[in-house]
Amino acid sequence: MATEAQKSQVAAKWQESFQRLNADAPGIAGLMSFSEAWAISLNYLHPIDINSVPLDPNGMPYGRDIDRARPAFSIVSHRRKLPSLLESFLEEMRDKFYLVEADINHCMNAYEAVNSPQPLQHLVSRLMLWYKAWAPPPEFGATLFASYTLSFHTHLFSSLPPSFAVGFKALCSSLLGSPPEDPDGSSHEILIQKYDPGDHPEIWRQFEVLGLIERYESAIASVAYERIEDHVLSTCTGEWGKPMLEELRSWMTDNVVPWMMHVYARGASTPEEAKSMLHGAGSRFDFHINKTLCDLRTSEIFDIIIDFPDSMGALQDLRDCLQRVDQRANLVRALRKSNAKRLLHPGADTRLILQQYVATIKCLRIVDPPGVLLFKVADPIRRYLRERPDTIRCIVANLVGDDDSGDTLVDESEPVQPLQQPELEDYGDPNWEPEPIDAGPEFRTNKPSDVISTLVSIYDSKDLFVKELQVLLAQRLLAISDAGERVERERRNIEILKIRFGESALQVCEVMLKDMTDSKRIDVHVQSQKASVVHPTIISRHFWPALESSDMVLPGQFQQLQDEYAREFHVFKPDKKLKWLPHLGTAHLEIELEDRTLEVDVPPLEAVFIELFSQKNTWSLDELIKAVGSVTRSAAIKALSTWVDHGVLKEDPENTFILLERAEEGGVSRGYRPAPTAEEVPPLMTPQDQQAEQMRMYWKFIEGMLTNLGTLPMDRIQTMLKFAPGYDRTVDQLSAFMEAARREGLVVVRDGMWRLNK
Amino acid sequence: MKVAVKRWNAVAQWRWDTGHAEQDDDSEGDVCGICRVPYEGCCPSCKMPGEDCPLIWGECTHVFHMHCLLKWIGTAASKQQCPMDRKSWVTAERKIGTTAS
Structure with a gap:
């Protein structure tokens, strides 16, 4: 049971509430008027179905009388019953939201059917109508309005299906210009031209009011990202001639920035304000341009290097991009990968590899002056070149301009300078700079040296x-x-x-x-x-x-000519004499046959053979070889075939050669092997041959020690050989030699012990 | 058939005519007893072989690079002797054609 105190408390509360609602009106007149005002207010706010009630130009339903409602509001507000009013209004709105949902579903179905953003645009304007029609008038104050907006957004977002996000992106993208999936360049152009930055401010305002911008900000940004990627790929792929970055930036200023204004600078009143609001987003987009371009160029880098110096623009772009975007590791990886795949394989000519290497050096110096990238990329190339047997020859041939192709590795304009030795770090250098942050432990700050120095430094010694x-x-x-x-x-x-x-x-x-x-x-x-x-x-x-020696005997007039000359020489230089190297040089001969005269330039061996034919007309191959002393059979055949090609000799039967005093009908050379008249290089020993020659000398030592000591391991052989005069081979060279000897059956090896093969 | 040689670009090596006839056929050749460089090479202080770095013959039949020998003779320790046999050094007159075979 209630106590007296409780009763009086309730009575007091009642009195107070009554007092508040009734105000100072007599009787319950105040209460009556409040009740009436409440009803009017609620009725005024009632969320109507915009499909059944016509709307006035302000988006408000007809028949609302703000003049009638205003006193009612003030009464409700006066009696401090606004919160309750709001509550019941929002409740009512929730009940009615199915109307909006029906609209949403209808439009989404339409969207999915046509797969174009058109229905969505319609949906947005419909939503806008709902929003406006239900909005409480400004007289209710900001609080009420804000609660309404928040609540409307909440209901709206919860009823939007997931596919809306995708559709909304497409819609934004269509507002930006052409949709990104449009691959046709021409229509792309047209759409861009059609696009007017002043367009669509209305719809952007609607987005904003409906809270869509805030909710789908990342989707909107991704639209812009995609557009940027699209544009970069379509305009810059394969365009290496000029720097594209500036062009891209101005493209962004013209096309993307106005669009961004709606999104990121909404509500800006002055240009300065807009600028500061755009700043964050702008730099993000600029970064994205850099990144996209950088990725593109990274994927193209190998071909860019091939095209150097025509691809200067692309390299400058890459340099600028790399300063903003940390993609250096990617670049190195991509270039190393394509080098391994396209360059460093047996199918590539050494000369080409060198050329590409030189171009790589030049290109990467542009991209990264300190040379860290170069160092990382060059390493595999250098290692590969070191393994190629003809690298040195290629470089040297290039140095002396002995290249058939004409494009030399060395730039004519490059100043000739001494080879640079890797220098020790100068600790007192006032301009010293630390090594770049991504430099590996082996990286040496190599001062930009000339190409030749770099090439020569592939090998340890010059x-x-x-x-x-x-x-x-x-x-x-x-x-x-x-x-x-x-x-x-x-x-x-x-x-x-x-x-x-x-x-x-x-x-x-x-x-x-x-x-x-x-x-x-x-x-x-x-x-x-x-x-x-x-x-x-x-x-x-x-x-x-070392010139290969030869014991070739010169027959007839050749010997005579030589001897005469040598005598004259000895008269001129009494303390010197001449030793002829008969297999070297060339002779210009005039051959008088019965019906024709030939003038030819031939190597000595050929000259000697034809001289022999002036003694008798028919020689067998073996006779010829015997007559000139030591020549190999293949060399002899080759020399003779030269004459066969000239139509002077004929081989009939095999290995027997006949002089043709009269040219044979139809020419002998027809159907015969093509004339190998390409000028022979003098038979000089290559350094490899010289080494093998020297090694043959050491074989005597090895043979001796294996005979005396039975079996020996490789390192013992090496140690003992070091006593031999002039021996400077490494163990590796020695084992290669021993391996060769084993293949020839001279030695056998078991468990690392070598012994002679008896 | 008649073969006429119009022009012959031959290749030959020159040797010093040291008087040791034909013994140097294809061998490595003799070396100067002082610098151990072949006669056809040049002494350590020269760069060009041949006339720029000639040989010198002694009565004792020993042959050296002239520069090498003069340097040796110039030192006090040499006592003007041939470094090979310690006979006093007498430069031989070169008789032209002695070794012409």
Whole structure:
């Protein structure tokens, strides 16, 4: 049972509430008027079905009388019953929201049917109508309005199906211009032109009012991202000639920024304000441009390097992009991968690999001046080149301009400078800078050095180059028939190379060139004493690469010519004599046959053979070989086939050759093998051959120690060989040699112990 | 058939005519007893072989690079002797054509 106190408390409350509702009106008149005002207010706010009630131009349903409602509101507000009013209004709205949902479903179905954003646009405007029609008038104050908006949004978002997000993206994208899935460039252009930044402010305002922008911000941003990617890929792929970044930026300013204004700068009143609001989003989009372009160029990098220097623009772009986007590791990975796939395989010519390597050096220096990228990319190439047997020859051939293709690795404009040795770090350098952050532990800050230094540094020592250079020069000099201009050219080459490799390294080459000019001088003198058809090149032994020796015997007039010349020489230089290298050089012959006369330039062996045929008309191959001394059978056949091709000899029957005093009908050479008249390089020993030759000498030692000591392990052999004079091989070279000996059946190996094969 | 040689670009090596006839056929050749470099090479202080770095013959039949020998003779320890046989050094007159075979 209620106590007295409780009763009085209830009575007081009642009195107070009554007082508030009734105000100071007599009786319950106040209460009556409040009740009436409540009803009017609620009725005014009642969410109507916009399908059945006509709307006025403001989006408000007809028949609402704000003048009648206003006093009612003020009464409700006065009696502090607004919260209750709001509550019941929102309740009513929830009950009526099925109307909106019906609309949404209808439009979404339409959207899914046509798969175009058109129905969605309609949906948005419908939603807008609902929103406006249900909105409480401003007289109710901001609080009421805000609660209404929040509640409307909540209901709206909960009733939007998941597919709306996709559709909304498509809608935004259509507002931006052409949809991204439109692959047709021409219509793309048209749409872009059609697009007017002033368009659609209305719909953007609607988005904003409906809270869609806030909710789907990431979707909107992704629309822009996709558009950027699309544009970058379509405009920049394969366009390496000029930097594209600026163009892309201005494209963004023209096309994307106005669109962004709606999204990110909504509500901005002044341009400055808009600018500051756009700043965050703008830099995000700019980053995205950089990233997309960077990814694109990374995927194209191999071909960009091939196209260098025509791809300068792309490289500049890449450099600028890499400064903003951290994709350096990606670039290195991509380039290494495509190098491994497209360059460093047996099918690629060494010359091409070198060219690509040089281009890579030049390109990556543009992209990354400190050289970290280059260092990482170059390493596999250098390692691969080191394994190729003809790398040195290629580089050297290029150095002396002996390349058929004409494109040299070396830039003519590049200043000639000495090879750079890897220098020690200068600890006192005031301009010292730390190594770049992504430099590996092996990275050395190599100062940008010239291409030749870089190429030569593939190998540990430059001696190999000098040796190869010597061989190459010898080949070229001996192939020269009339000294003079060519020798001068070689001299010029050597002078340039001297600057690179150092004076002393090329001393030998200097002697070779001097021999050439001396020979000419001596020849002039000898000819003045006693004219001769012989014009020898007199070379200094020990300064030329090892020339294969030959015991070829010169028959008939050749021997005679040589002897005469040698005699004259001895008169001119009493303390010197000549030793002929009969297999080298060329002879210009005139061959007089019964019906024709031939003039030919041939190597000595060919000349000797034809001379033999002037003794008798028929020779067998074996007779010929015997007559000239030691020549290999294949060389002899080759020499003879030259004459067969000239139609001077005929092989009939096999291995028997007949002189054709009269040309055979139809020409003999027809149907015969094509004339191998390509100029032969003089038979010089390559450095590899020389090494093998030397190794043959050491074989005697090895044979001796294995005979005396039975079995030996490899390292013992190596240790003992070190006592031999001039032995400078590594264990690896020795084991390669021993392996070769094993293949020839000279030695056997078991458990790492070598012994002679008896 | 008649074969006429119009021009022949032959290749030959020069050797010093040391008087040891034909013994150097295809062998490595003799070396200077002082610098151990072949006669056809040049002494350590020269760069060009041949006339720029000639040989010198002694009465004792020993042959050296001229520069090498002069340097040796120039030192006090040499006592003007041939480094090979310690006879006093006398430069031989080269008789032209002695070894022409």
